[in-house]
Amino acid sequence: MDKQFYTMKELAELMPLGTTNLYNLVHSAGFPSIVINRKILIPVDGFEKWVKTSAGKKITL
Secondary structure, three states: OOOOEEOHHHHHHHOOOOHHHHHHHHOOOOOOOEEEOOEEEEEHHHHHHHHHHHOOOOOOO
16 A cells, blocks of 8 residues: 655655744645644645645745
């Protein structure tokens, strides 16, 4: 079975951002994340789509 979600730790390995900016990104409008209690999950498919549609855009956190 393929991986369906990234954790914040896994996302930090994929994106060269500091912890604060990463959390700001995850909580920003349009970023695909699921928050369950205090656990943040990022759907792999949603993240890949977000990366493709965000390429070339300026994102301010």
